[in-house]
Amino acid sequence: MLIDGHGRTVNYLRVSVTERCNFRCQYCMPEKPFSWVPQENLLSFEDLFKFIKIAIDEGVSKIRLTGGEPLLRQDLDRFVKMIHDYKPDIDLALTTNGYLLPDTAQALRDAGLKRINISLDSLKPAVAAQIAQKNVLGKVLEGIDKALEVGLGVKINMVPLKGINDAEILDILEYARARGIRVRFIEYMENAHANSEIEGMHGKEILERIKERYTIRRLGREGASPSYNYKIEENGYIFGLIDPHKHDFCESCNRIRLTAEGHLIPCLYFDEAQSIAEAVREGDIDAAAAILADVLANKPKENRWSETENEGSNRAFYETGG
Numbered sequence: 289m290l291i292d293g294h295g296r297t298v299n300y301l302r303v304s305v306t307e308r309c310n311f312r313c314q315y316c317m318p319e320k321p322f323s324w325v326p327q328e329n330l331l332s333f334e335d336l337f338k339f340i341k342i343a344i345d346e347g348v349s350k351i352r353l354t355g356g357e358p359l360l361r362q363d364l365d366r367f368v369k370m371i372h373d374y375k376p377d378i379d380l381a382l383t384t385n386g387y388l389l390p391d392t393a394q395a396l397r398d399a400g401l402k403r404i405n406i407s408l409d410s411l412k413p414a415v416a417a418q419i420a421q422k423n424v425l426g427k428v429l430e431g432i433d434k435a436l437e438v439g440l441g442v443k444i445n446m447v448p449l450k451g452i453n454d455a456e457i458l459d460i461l462e463y464a465r466a467r468g469i470r471v472r473f474i475e476y477m478e479n480a481h482a483n484s485e486i487e488g489m490h491g492k493e494i495l496e497r498i499k500e501r502y503t504i505r506r507l508g509r510e511g512a513s514p515s516y517n518y519k520i521e522e523n524g525y526i527f528g529l530i531d532p533h534k535h536d537f538c539e540s541c542n543r544i545r546l547t548a549e550g551h552l553i554p555c556l557y558f559d560e561a562q563s564i565a566e567a568v569r570e571g572d573i574d575a576a577a578a579i580l581a582d583v584l585a586n587k588p589k590e591n592r593w594s595e596t597e598n599e600g601s602n603r604a605f606y607e608t609g610g
């Protein structure tokens with residue numbers, strides 16, 4: 289079992305397979321980064337898998353592939369199959385912007401993917417294009433339909449931004465409710481890479497918008513998930529709210545992150561990371577396991593987003609995978 293320096297059990301590994309993306313979301317990667325990780329620094333699926341096997345053997349039971357945009361990585365279904373075949377009962381999931389899903393959902397499902405979380409910030413083509421800086425909505429909606437059609441478990445992620453898509457919180461909720469899928473509203477997390485002009489909404493403000501139409505009841509969290517669930521009394525629909533500015537979910541943090549170039553990141557907020565690249569390339573499993581143990585021992589207690597001080601992070605979401 290993997291236990292961190294604060295006594296928390298870590299059983300969730302998020303793997304970013306690329307930092308590249310076909311969108312330029314205002315809150316994540318508004319401009320193309322000055323330089324990408326050079327192709328030769330990317331770990332192959334085989335090398336990433338060497339680490340994943342260690343993590344699974346040590347008790348990781350949930351793996352999420354993310355990015356950047358993970359569907360930009362060629363043959364992602366092959367990687368999904370490698371993980372699935374090693375441990376078929378693993379909770380194997382993907383987070384994506386959905387744009388490439390119409391052509392990839394079936395192969396991912398066939399390879400063993402179980403769940404998919406899709407970012408959907410607006411149902412208006414012009415607003416979606418303003419956020420992603422590309423005309424994306426049609427393909428994303430098609431991608432959501434395709435994921436449902438092939439039998440993947442689907443959730444929607446929305447980041448409400450003041451003056452941009454905040455008027456659509458109820459529209460997105462109704463869109464998800466009509467399809468029987470869960471939406472999670474995510475507080476914008478301030479970071480040095482985002483467009484400095486955007487302003488997120490606090491959890492309380494998001495809930496106020498929903499209360500304009502419905503009576504809601506707070507249910508609690510699903511396991512160690514950062515998402516708090518709320519139930520709409522009028523129709524029983526359950527939605528989630530991820531509000532890191534409270535950061536009380538850090539108390540039960542169960543996750544670490546691995547990037548495409550082999551950086552093992554103990555916390556979404558902080559810059560700290562250690563590389564397992566050399567160890568896995570050389571097939572030195574003991575060295576990789578020792579780095580994992582060290583990263584866990586030094587995992588921070590909590591992030592520094594706060595309801596009052598609002599300290600931004602220098603970490604790029606497109607590198608860690610959110």
Ligand SMILES: Nc1nc2c(ncn2[C@@H]2O[C@H](COP(=O)(O)OP(=O)(O)OP(=O)(O)O)[C@@H](O)[C@H]2O)c(=O)[nH]1
Pocket residue numbers: 352354381383405443445474513514515530532543556591609610
């Ligand atoms: N502050 C903080 N936010 C997180 C963390 N993990 C996820 N989030 C936020 O939640 C968003 C959605 O996460 P997803 O990639 O959908 O994964 P998830 O919430 O673990 O998904 P489920 O397994 O379906 O619960 C991320 O992009 C982050 O914005 C975390 O460890 N800390």
Ligand SMILES: C[S@@+](CC[C@H](N)C(=O)[O-])C[C@H]1O[C@@H](n2cnc3c(N)ncnc32)[C@H](O)[C@@H]1O
Pocket residue numbers: 309315316354355356357358383384385405406407445446447474475476477478479482605606609610
């Ligand atoms: C970094 S993206 C990677 C996966 C995929 N490209 C996508 O957008 O779903 C993962 C998640 O991070 C969220 N995210 C990115 N930047 C964020 C920020 N500054 N604050 C809150 N969530 C953010 C996105 O909305 C998305 O749900």
Ligand code: SF4
Pocket residue numbers: 309310311312313316317355356357385407605606
């Ligand atoms: S949030 Fe996802 S889709 Fe948007 S720029 Fe970041 S990585 Fe790309």
Ligand code: SF4
Pocket residue numbers: 514535537538541542543554555556557588589590591
């Ligand atoms: S912000 Fe850091 S400590 Fe808190 S839940 Fe996320 S990874 Fe864990």
